[in-house]
Amino acid sequence: MAAADIATRQDVARLFGRVAFGATPLDFETWVGQPYVEMVEHVLTVPASPETTVDDIVKLVLTQSGRDSTVLLQAAQQWWLERMRSTAYPIIERMTLLWHNHFATAVRDENNPDLSMVLEQNDTLRRHALGDFRQLVLDLTVDPAMLFWLNGAQNATPEPNENYARELLELFTLGKHPQVYTETDVREAARALTGWVCDQTTHQVAFDVTRHDVDVKHILGRTIPNLGADEYIAVVDAALAQPAAAQFVAWKLVAGLAYVPIQNDVTVDPLVRDVAVSLRTRWNIRDALHTLLNHSLFRNADPALGRQLVRQPVDAVVAACKALNVSALNANAMVACQQMGQNLFRPPNVGGWPMGSRWLSPATALARYGWGYIAWTIWANTPLHRELPDPHDLTAWATTFGLAGVQPSTASAINGYLTERAAASPDELRAGVVALLIASPDWMVI
Amino acid sequence: MTLTRRQFLAGMGGLAALPIARPLIGRAGMAFGAAAVDPNAAARNRVVLIFLSGGNDGLNMVVPTGDVSGAPRRSVYQQVRPTLAYGPAELLALDRGGDSGQMLGLNPKLPVLHSMYRDGRVAVVQGVDYPDHNYSHFTSTDIWQSGEPGMAIDSGWLGRHLDRAGVAEGELRAVGVGYDLPLALTGRDQRGGEITSIAATRFSDGASSDAAAGPRHVAFGKFSNYPTTEPLRHLAGAIDGQTVTLVNTFENLTTPTDLGEQFANDLLAARILLEQNLGVECVFVSQAGYDTHTTERSGQEALFTNLDAAIDLFFHGTFRGNQVVPALAPDLASRTLLMTFSEFGRRIGENGGAGVAGTDHGAAAPLFLIGPPADAAIPTKLVGGLHGDHPNLGTTAAPADNLVMTTDVRRVYQAVLEKWLHDPDPLYGTNFPALAGLFA
Numbered sequence: 001m002a003a004a005d006i007a008t009r010q011d012v013a014r015l016f017g018r019v020a021f022g023a024t025p026l027d028f029e030t031w032v033g034q035p036y037v038e039m040v041e042h043v044l045t046v047p048a049s050p051e052t053t054v055d056d057i058v059k060l061v062l063t064q065s066g067r068d069s070t071v072l073l074q075a076a077q078q079w080w081l082e083r084m085r086s087t088a089y090p091i092i093e094r095m096t097l098l099w100h101n102h103f104a105t106a107v108r109d110e111n112n113p114d115l116s117m118v119l120e121q122n123d124t125l126r127r128h129a130l131g132d133f134r135q136l137v138l139d140l141t142v143d144p145a146m147l148f149w150l151n152g153a154q155n156a157t158p159e160p161n162e163n164y165a166r167e168l169l170e171l172f173t174l175g176k177h178p179q180v181y182t183e184t185d186v187r188e189a190a191r192a193l194t195g196w197v198c199d200q201t202t203h204q205v206a207f208d209v210t211r212h213d214v215d216v217k218h219i220l221g222r223t224i225p226n227l228g229a230d231e232y233i234a235v236v237d238a239a240l241a242q243p244a245a246a247q248f249v250a251w252k253l254v255a256g257l258a259y260v261p262i263q264n265d266v267t268v269d270p271l272v273r274d275v276a277v278s279l280r281t282r283w284n285i286r287d288a289l290h291t292l293l294n295h296s297l298f299r300n301a302d303p304a305l306g307r308q309l310v311r312q313p314v315d316a317v318v319a320a321c322k323a324l325n326v327s328a329l330n331a332n333a334m335v336a337c338q339q340m341g342q343n344l345f346r347p348p349n350v351g352g353w354p355m356g357s358r359w360l361s362p363a364t365a366l367a368r369y370g371w372g373y374i375a376w377t378i379w380a381n382t383p384l385h386r387e388l389p390d391p392h393d394l395t396a397w398a399t400t401f402g403l404a405g406v407q408p409s410t411a412s413a414i415n416g417y418l419t420e421r422a423a424a425s426p427d428e429l430r431a432g433v434v435a436l437l438i439a440s441p442d443w444m445v446i
Numbered sequence: 447m448t449l450t451r452r453q454f455l456a457g458m459g460g461l462a463a464l465p466i467a468r469p470l471i472g473r474a475g476m477a478f479g480a481a482a483v484d485p486n487a488a489a490r491n492r493v494v495l496i497f498l499s500g501g502n503d504g505l506n507m508v509v510p511t512g513d514v515s516g517a518p519r520r521s522v523y524q525q526v527r528p529t530l531a532y533g534p535a536e537l538l539a540l541d542r543g544g545d546s547g548q549m550l551g552l553n554p555k556l557p558v559l560h561s562m563y564r565d566g567r568v569a570v571v572q573g574v575d576y577p578d579h580n581y582s583h584f585t586s587t588d589i590w591q592s593g594e595p596g597m598a599i600d601s602g603w604l605g606r607h608l609d610r611a612g613v614a615e616g617e618l619r620a621v622g623v624g625y626d627l628p629l630a631l632t633g634r635d636q637r638g639g640e641i642t643s644i645a646a647t648r649f650s651d652g653a654s655s656d657a658a659a660g661p662r663h664v665a666f667g668k669f670s671n672y673p674t675t676e677p678l679r680h681l682a683g684a685i686d687g688q689t690v691t692l693v694n695t696f697e698n699l700t701t702p703t704d705l706g707e708q709f710a711n712d713l714l715a716a717r718i719l720l721e722q723n724l725g726v727e728c729v730f731v732s733q734a735g736y737d738t739h740t741t742e743r744s745g746q747e748a749l750f751t752n753l754d755a756a757i758d759l760f761f762h763g764t765f766r767g768n769q770v771v772p773a774l775a776p777d778l779a780s781r782t783l784l785m786t787f788s789e790f791g792r793r794i795g796e797n798g799g800a801g802v803a804g805t806d807h808g809a810a811a812p813l814f815l816i817g818p819p820a821d822a823a824i825p826t827k828l829v830g831g832l833h834g835d836h837p838n839l840g841t842t843a844a845p846a847d848n849l850v851m852t853t854d855v856r857r858v859y860q861a862v863l864e865k866w867l868h869d870p871d872p873l874y875g876t877n878f879p880a881l882a883g884l885f886a
Binding site: 183350432 | 500581585624627640641642646650665688693734795804
């Protein structure tokens with residue numbers, strides 16, 4: 001086997017860092033020196049039906065609790081953070097998070113969707129996390145949370161509501177680089193999607209033919225006759241038949257898991273192009289990930305070309321909890337996510353959270369730095385916590401935090417701190433090293 | 447509360463012992479917590495941009511109260527908005543001077559704005575948009591903030607102004623309030639600062655305020671020597687002395703900063719940023735929620751109630767009937783301009799019917815500017831009242847679908863840049879001359 005096919009420490013750190021909330025010391029031990037493709041296969045191998053954990057009982061309680069409140073929302077956020085940290089199949093949670101950002105739906109305080117609807121949607125996202133993208137779009141089109149979030153449930157003839165139709169084309173399937181749909185397509189799609197209703201209490205979704213526009217529609221070059229309750233399938237298929245659809249979804253996968261390609265280069269970025277090809281054949285997400293994670297442009301992240309992934313706040317929080325072996329079912333971990341700007345189940349709008357370097361804004365710099373100290377405090381308050389390395393052993397710290405190593409500039413900054421504070425207790429120095437590692441460029445981008 | 451320059455420097459920990467006339471040094475050698483304030487900053491005019499995010503329905507903000515010759519606006523409005531239309535008697539008349547002939551009224555949930563309009567402090571520019579209107583929230587927001595429709599978007603209209611003005615190393619002249627740097631403030635050469643809130647602008651590392659001790663010194667000092675490649679180069683600007691300056695400044699505030707309402711907090715943060723002697727000239731705040739596809743009447747009214755209260759707070763210190771902070775100091779009031787914008791107005795006709803009626807994405811809408819009191823002793827003032835023409839709504843037999851622009855937004859930007867910010871190199875040249883009469 002050629003050396004290039006063998007996973008290095010950097011390969012392990014990058015793959016697990018990007019799709020599994022960080023490499024553990026065991027991941028390094030298991031995979032360094034093994035075939036890279038086998039490591040990818042391992043990461044992508046998940047059970048047919050999602051694992052059931054004790055966490056699900058927590059979620060069951062939340063779902064049954066009726067109207068949401070801030071307390072319930074915060075509990076749900078902690079539940080998901082901890083599930084991301086503790087799962088045996090992190091790729092499922094990582095992709096669920098990616099789809100939560102793609103089909104961004106937010107809990108509303110006074111109106112629907114309420115928390116229980118958004119948690120049901122979360123399960124739908126998880127069910128299809130590595131599955132069939134077409135089925136995912138179809139299910140979300142008639143999903144209770146989505147029907148309220150983008151007013152599908154208020155879309156009735158003769159005065160259709162365009163909200164869902166526009167975002168289905170612009171944000172969920174086709175993108176705008178280039179824009180292949182017209183304003184007429186939006187209006188026609190809105191007409192085709194009329195008729196869906198959802199019961200606010202039972203979340204029962206139904207098709208009310210009296211609210212449906214039965215005239216012929218023309219969408220993206222297709223003529224769609226009255227298909228009643230099946231018409232939404234024809235709309236989704238018209239969108240996914242456009243070559244722009246696979247390119248756009250591939251762009252989202254690359255932007256979410258590898259690096260943010262320049263928008264206008266969607267057709268020329270080789271990684272986007274190759275992922276789009278595997279997606280287009282049968283819209284299977286696992287196939288697309290297989291292409292993505294094995295691609296040389298994923299593996300050889302060239303920092304000079306900006307081909308690196310900025311850790312999103314949730315990832316920074318979960319990965320730190322994982323590294324420190326502490327529970328993320330923790331109010332401070334949840335608050336840290338919010339302060340860095342990523343409030344789970346509450347994306348800022350239907351466009352989702354920022355991606356890439358937009359996470360590195362001065363507004364959140366303090367919160368990112370502060371999280372390191374908070375993470376250490378959680379560790380310090382955890383009974384029987386994992387031993388942390390000697391403050392001066394940066395190699396051991398790198399392994400603990402899932403990093404291949406610490407860059408010389410980072411090492412010199414941390415060593416400068418350790419020298420300056422030589423008289424401090426080992427625990428104070430450990431706190432400082434954790435805060436500095438989490439604020440370091442090595443940790444921010446992977 | 448306004449700090450003197452001396453108090454401000456004294457608040458900066460390690461710098462307290464240094465002479466006040468300490469010369470500026472570049473980023474590489476920048477002292478921890480140092481910021482540069484141009485001595486001329488206090489005399490500059492300032493702009494607070496208020497982004498009404500989601501697409502504010504301008505037609506229910508400035509509403510036809512009657513038909514005018516050749517334009518049956520009221521008749522069409524009432525016909526296509528059977529649920530959403532306001533009755534003429536509900537509206538606050540825009541009847542100052544020559545405005546009364548235009549038969550327009552302000553939304554009843556904006557009484558403070560209306561009273562400031564009557565005092566001549568509010569300019570309403572009607573029918574503002576850009577050519578080839580885009581109906582996407584995200585694309586249209588970018589176009590509005592860039593001020594360069596039809597071109598590749600790489601910077602914002604105020605950011606480029608600051609590029610031209612020449613921002614010195616370490617100077618903090620623009621600040622966005624929110625989680626994401628606003629494009630409007632982003633230049634090609636430099637970018638502004640950013641805070642999420644006053645309350646969150648502090649260290650949470652448990653260390654004492656002595657910045658020289660502990661890891662923060664390293665994180666915000668030595669780590670600023672970040673790589674210049676993407677995406678890390680963005681962090682180089684994020685973790686620097688400006689952030690520390692803001693922390694140290696806000697630490698000394700004694701006024702309330704959390705009023706229990708997000709937008710009021712953000713606009714108050716904007717005011718505090720202007721009040722401190724930081725040299726801040728442009729601030730960007732957002733009020734989210736204007737995407738009223740359904741139940742628009744209650745949704746927009748709730749937002750306007752908060753908008754009006756926050757504007758009251760900004761100028762008069764009054765919030766929900768309470769005097770929370772003093773009125774904006776007269777010298778600052780005479781140099782501060784508030785300016786609203788939204789990514790688009792909404793469709794003329796309503797959707798959905800009684801109970802749920804809303805409107806879909808539309809085009810042109812009015813833009814509000816709020817300026818100094820009429821008696822402010824300044825050379826150039828905002829001219830209150832209605833500017834430009836209200837767009838046509840078609841006829842009752844053939845109602846229009848969208849409001850078509852009557853004023854290109856670039857002419858408004860040009861007026862603000864040229865007349866208010868005294869931009870040394872006017873942006874749009876002769877193609878988009880400053881909107882006449884907006885400042886005098």
